[in-house]
Amino acid sequence: MAMALSISGCGSDSDSNRNDGYGGGAKLTEQFVRSTIGDITASSSVTVQESDTLPDMTNENANYWDCNSIGGLCAYEPSNGVAQEDGLKRYSISADDLAINSIPVYYWNEDGSDRKDPRFMYAMEQIQKIILPKGKVSDIFDIRGMADIPTVEFWSPDYSNLPTEGGIIFSVGTAGNHGNVGVAPHSQQIYNSMIDHNNIILGDKGWVWLNLDNPEGTKIASNEVAVHEFAHIFFAGHMENRYDDGKGNSYTVTDGHFDGFGIHGAFDERAEAVLRAMYTNPAGTTKENLVIQL
Numbered sequence: 001m002a003m004a005l006s007i008s009g010c011g012s013d014s015d016s017n018r019n020d021g022y023g024g025g026a027k028l029t030e031q032f033v034r035s036t037i038g039d040i041t042a043s044s045s046v047t048v049q050e051s052d053t054l055p056d057m058t059n060e061n062a063n064y065w066d067c068n069s070i071g072g073l074c075a076y077e078p079s080n081g082v083a084q085e086d087g088l089k090r091y092s093i094s095a096d097d098l099a100i101n102s103i104p105v106y107y108w109n110e111d112g113s114d115r116k117d118p119r120f121m122y123a124m125e126q127i128q129k130i131i132l133p134k135g136k137v138s139d140i141f142d143i144r145g146m147a148d149i150p151t152v153e154f155w156s157p158d159y160s161n162l163p164t165e166g167g168i169i170f171s172v173g174t175a176g177n178h179g180n181v182g183v184a185p186h187s188q189q190i191y192n193s194m195i196d197h198n199n200i201i202l203g204d205k206g207w208v209w210l211n212l213d214n215p216e217g218t219k220i221a222s223n224e225v226a227v228h229e230f231a232h233i234f235f236a237g238h239m240e241n242r243y244d245d246g247k248g249n250s251y252t253v254t255d256g257h258f259d260g261f262g263i264h265g266a267f268d269e270r271a272e273a274v275l276r277a278m279y280t281n282p283a284g285t286t287k288e289n290l291v292i293q294l
């Protein structure tokens with residue numbers, strides 16, 4: 001069970017660390033993009049937060065979106081209705097929404113330094129070129145600088161000094177392998193994303209950590225691995241994959257990977273096509289109605 005709840009395989013030598021473009025597997029076709037988005041969508045089950053268990057927004061718990069689930073999408077303000085289960089779920093990138101709801105981004109270093117690792121900016125720029133080609137990083141991401149998180153308990157970082165109720169936190173030296181996304185530093189536990197009834201993920205509600213490099217410094221993420229990890233946040237699905245260990249045994253891991261994204265390549269043209277299709281179709285679009293341009 002624990003394995004099924006972790007994002008595993010990110011940055012492993014066998015897949016994510018490869019940077020050779022087209023590494024095998026499925027060909028890039030419209031059908032590939034459609035079925036992959038269908039799988040991501042189908043896996044993005046929405047947990048409704050019961051009103052009597054909503055966190056008290058007036059105290060320090062305001063930034064802890066537990067949502068009574070481990071990994072997945074949590075309905076925000078469920079009284080207004082919840083996201084369509086089978087529709088496309090993504091962040092909003094409309095100019096009007098971004099003016100009030102861009103995605104907060106913070107840097108954090110365990111040693112208290114104010115270093116801003118350039119791999120994170122690289123990853124932000126690459127993702128933005130795909131989902132908002134004519135934009136610039138500041139259109140989607142609200143870069144807030146260093147996060148004032150004085151001490152980090154393994155399961156519950158103290159977010160009470162931060163000015164938002166969620167966002168993305170970049171951290172170096174806190175990955176289990178080359179890189180991962182998780183609920184905290186040194187954790188591969190899948191984070192929760194908050195989602196509204198329009199199938200829009202709320203970037204300023206709920207926290208996700210992007211961890212690069214292991215603490216020993218023996219597993220260092222390449223730029224492409226940084227893009228891969230950042231893209232996990234935008235795919236917002238935690239679908240399962242079945243792997244073969246080469247010895248006749250198969251096992252299931254909830255890692256959200258697909259051909260071109262963690263399988264046969266870290267992040268290649270197939271991942272790019274899937275991400276672009278997700279952000280050029282309206283949130284809520286069903287698999288059958290996706291307009292796909294390769």
Ligand SMILES: [Zn+2]
Binds near residue numbers: 011229
């Ligand atoms: Zn991954």
